Amino acid sequence: MELFANQVLAGIATGAIYACMALAVVMIYQAIDHLNFAQGEMAMFSTFISWQLMQWGVPYWGSFVLTVAFSFLGGIAIERLLFKPLAKAPILTNVAGFIALYAIINSFAGLIWDFTIKQYPTPFGSSPFLGSQLISTHQAGMIGLTLLMLTLLFFFFRFTRVGLAMRAAASLPESARLVGINTSWMIALGWGMAAAIGSVAGMMIAPVVFLEPNMMLGVLIYGFAAAVLGGLTSPFGAVVGGFLVGIFENLVGTYIPGVGNELKLPIALALIITVLVVKPAGLFGRPVVKRV
Amino acid sequence: MSAVEEIVTEAPAVEAVPKRAMTLGYGTSLVILVLLLIVPLFVKNFIIFQLTQLLYLGLAILALNILTGGSGQFSLGQSAFYAVGAYTSAILMEYAGWNYAVTLPIAGIICFGFGFLFGQPALRLSGVYLALATFALATAMPQLLKLGFFEHWTGGVQGLVVTKPDAPFGLPMSQDMWLYYFTLAITIGIYIASVNLLKSRSGRAFMAIRDNEIAASAMGINVAMYKTLAFGVSAGITGVAGGLGAIAVQFVAPDSFTVTLAIQLFLGMVVGGVGWLPGSIIGAAFIIFVPNIAESVSKGLSGAVFGVLLFVVIFLVPHGARQVILAIPHLIKHGARLEMTDRARTLTSAAALTLALLGLILPAVVIMGFHVVWHTPVLSVAAIIYATRAALADNRIVAALASAVVLITTQPVPASLAAGYGVPVTIALVGIVPLIAIALNMRAHFVKKSALR
Numbered sequence: 019m020e021l022f023a024n025q026v027l028a029g030i031a032t033g034a035i036y037a038c039m040a041l042a043v044v045m046i047y048q049a050i051d052h053l054n055f056a057q058g059e060m061a062m063f064s065t066f067i068s069w070q071l072m073q074w075g076v077p078y079w080g081s082f083v084l085t086v087a088f089s090f091l092g093g094i095a096i097e098r099l100l101f102k103p104l105a106k107a108p109i110l111t112n113v114a115g116f117i118a119l120y121a122i123i124n125s126f127a128g129l130i131w132d133f134t135i136k137q138y139p140t141p142f143g144s145s146p147f148l149g150s151q152l153i154s155t156h157q158a159g160m161i162g163l164t165l166l167m168l169t170l171l172f173f174f175f176r177f178t179r180v181g182l183a184m185r186a187a188a189s190l191p192e193s194a195r196l197v198g199i200n201t202s203w204m205i206a207l208g209w210g211m212a213a214a215i216g217s218v219a220g221m222m223i224a225p226v227v228f229l230e231p232n233m234m235l236g237v238l239i240y241g242f243a244a245a246v247l248g249g250l251t252s253p254f255g256a257v258v259g260g261f262l263v264g265i266f267e268n269l270v271g272t273y274i275p276g277v278g279n280e281l282k283l284p285i286a287l288a289l290i291i292t293v294l295v296v297k298p299a300g301l302f303g304r305p306v307v308k309r310v
Numbered sequence: 311m312s313a314v315e316e317i318v319t320e321a322p323a324v325e326a327v328p329k330r331a332m333t334l335g336y337g338t339s340l341v342i343l344v345l346l347l348i349v350p351l352f353v354k355n356f357i358i359f360q361l362t363q364l365l366y367l368g369l370a371i372l373a374l375n376i377l378t379g380g381s382g383q384f385s386l387g388q389s390a391f392y393a394v395g396a397y398t399s400a401i402l403m404e405y406a407g408w409n410y411a412v413t414l415p416i417a418g419i420i421c422f423g424f425g426f427l428f429g430q431p432a433l434r435l436s437g438v439y440l441a442l443a444t445f446a447l448a449t450a451m452p453q454l455l456k457l458g459f460f461e462h463w464t465g466g467v468q469g470l471v472v473t474k475p476d477a478p479f480g481l482p483m484s485q486d487m488w489l490y491y492f493t494l495a496i497t498i499g500i501y502i503a504s505v506n507l508l509k510s511r512s513g514r515a516f517m518a519i520r521d522n523e524i525a526a527s528a529m530g531i532n533v534a535m536y537k538t539l540a541f542g543v544s545a546g547i548t549g550v551a552g553g554l555g556a557i558a559v560q561f562v563a564p565d566s567f568t569v570t571l572a573i574q575l576f577l578g579m580v581v582g583g584v585g586w587l588p589g590s591i592i593g594a595a596f597i598i599f600v601p602n603i604a605e606s607v608s609k610g611l612s613g614a615v616f617g618v619l620l621f622v623v624i625f626l627v628p629h630g631a632r633q634v635i636l637a638i639p640h641l642i643k644h645g646a647r648l649e650m651t652d653r654a655r656t657l658t659s660a661a662a663l664t665l666a667l668l669g670l671i672l673p674a675v676v677i678m679g680f681h682v683v684w685h686t687p688v689l690s691v692a693a694i695i696y697a698t699r700a701a702l703a704d705n706r707i708v709a710a711l712a713s714a715v716v717l718i719t720t721q722p723v724p725a726s727l728a729a730g731y732g733v734p735v736t737i738a739l740v741g742i743v744p745l746i747a748i749a750l751n752m753r754a755h756f757v758k759k760s761a762l763r
Contacts, residue, residue, distance in 0.1 A: 111624055113441050114580045117573055118620035125613030239446045287450040290443055291431045298434040
């Protein structure tokens with residue numbers, strides 16, 4: 019029983035990573051009604067920038083703030099330059115654009131910072147948390163930060179005018195435009211926010227998975243699995259889904275023989291498929307109603 | 311986020327391609343067929359091998375084209391089906407000792423089943439989500455193949471070595487040449503079958519679903535059935551392509567079927583023109599030859615070059631190679647006079663000027679400890695833009711001058727490439743000028759037409 023409890027705790031710790039990423043995935047879905055493939059790569063690039071700033075002697079929290087601001091502006095710039103002209107294009111064109119962005123960012127990060135694995139510092143320290151060997155202060159801090167972001171986002175979308183305008187622009191663009199919302203800028207804002215959240219996720223994840231240009235590939239897919247599990251329409255579901263995926267992964271690894279580290283991605287795939295077959299709307303998502 | 315979606319007024323995921331525009335006329339098809347038949351007789355074995363590669367990758371892109379251009383579903387997981395096909399062929403040949411030709415239909419059938427099954431959960435997703443789910447499939451596949459459980463059959467990380475077949479009946483042909491004709495025969499067979507499929511009742515059902523799912527189901531089309539069927543057919547053809555690939559390369563290993571392959575196939579489809587079946591071959595040529603050129607510009611930069619080219623295609627020629635090829639007759643008839651909008655003129659001027667300046671400044675700049683040395687390509691791109699603009703405006707002197715700059719600055723590129731590529735690459739680089747001209751012209755043509763409407 020103690021083994022079980024420990025594994026669940028360890029699962030919550032890894033789950034925090036997925037929850038972070040899933041939150042970013044659902045966020046951008048809420049804001050722009052699209053899913054950005056390059057999300058993980060944008061987060062990776064932001065993390066590299068914060069690393070570079072620290073190499074230049076900027077203290078951790080200084081570079082943290084600078085990176086979040088940079089990512090926010092970068093997200094807006096990418097949307098204005100590359101994706102605004104594609105707003106009316108078929109989804110296929112957008113997907114091609116996301117893939118192009120993915121390839122460009124990945125390749126440039128490799129070119130500038132090369133593919134060797136780098137250590138990334140943590141602001142929370144890595145001593146055991148509350149005497150437990152399985153969960154470190156960094157992981158506890160990461161969980162705390164994820165929950166904090168979730169709360170802030172909830173308040174932003176629920177209680178501010180801009181949040182309301184963003185929700186309106188995402189769900190019914192035409193009607194939103196008719197009541198005077200600048201939907202085009204709301205989308206840009208959504209990109210900026212998603213990039214900023216992604217950069218926080220990247221900086222939290224980097225101490226655990228180490229910093230390198232391909233660090234986000236697995237995390238993005240796990241984040242997607244978590245978002246599917248929790249329901250793509252629910253930020254709260256995404257966070258819960260992230261923790262559940264982490265716990266599930268750890269328990270499967272412990273109790274089913276023959277499942278090692280190399281099976282991580284197939285587990286995520288199996289999870290996505292099972293959820294889609296059994297409960298397509300996810301645990302907390304509302305089923306999408308189609309109006310004819 | 312409201313949970314209600316406007317479905318009828320929503321634009322379709324893939325732009326509608328009329329059925330007639332999906333293929334080539336008989337005359338053109340015959341000319342291409344004759345070319346494909348006689349070219350191998352005059353070239354070296356390595357080139358024949360590359361032509362074979364062109365055919366089976368073209369086949370894989372064709373399969374994706376049926377899925378996306380035909381039924382409007384995305385897939386970034388084609389590499390998984392490709393891998394299953396390749397492994398099926400390899401295992402049957404090496405362990406069961408079957409004839410290579412017999413393994414291909416088996417690979418096709420197994421992949422059809424696999425694709426059909428994967429199509430079931432895929433029904434729940436559309437658009438970008440489907441793309442991401444298939445992306446997960448593609449990333450998971452190499453790990454599944456490395457699994458200890460299958461290692462006895464798949465050879466694990468080491469992979470399997472396949473023996474190359476000899477020409478049968480004592481035909482006086484090299485192995486490469488025989489394999490080329492064998493692949494060509496299968497490709498032609500599948501191409502004709504695909505054209506017929508898209509013309510048939512099922513093909514019309516695919517296209518109806520692509521254009522408007524609800525209208526299609528209202529007309530009595532079994533949407534779920536046809537969507538999974540499209541997945542199955544696409545996976546089956548990809549499986550055959552994978553089998554052919556395994557025989558041609560003589561080797562299968564998990565790491566040759568990563569998500570990069572899936573992205574390349576997707577890229578090939580976009581470049582060739584979504585929904586235009588002959589474009590698959592052009593797309594395949596793009597994904598085989600462009601990485602070589604990209605690597606020559608800068609090592610490790612091929613991802614970025616791919617990405618930038620993809621953006622260029624999306625913005626300038628959203629219909630891919632189809633648009634360029636359809637523009638040629640128009641160009642011959644009406645000349646290359648471009649009526650550029652003021653904005654386009656300012657943009658291209660600004661871009662060309664910035665690039666030219668960068669080309670002069672960059673050699674002196676050092677970013678984060680390494681010299682930026684690719685100033686020549688930057689200069690040539692600027693020159694290409696200028697040459698194109700001048701050619702379009704019938705300003706022959708400037709066009710000639712700029713073309714000369716293009717020629718001079720692109721010289722180091724063919725020289726630094728592997729032997730045997732120099733001449734075609736120079737021609738290709740110089741050929742970029744008229745190609746861009748055609749693209750811009752066609753774009754302007756479209757813009758003008760839609761403005762009239």
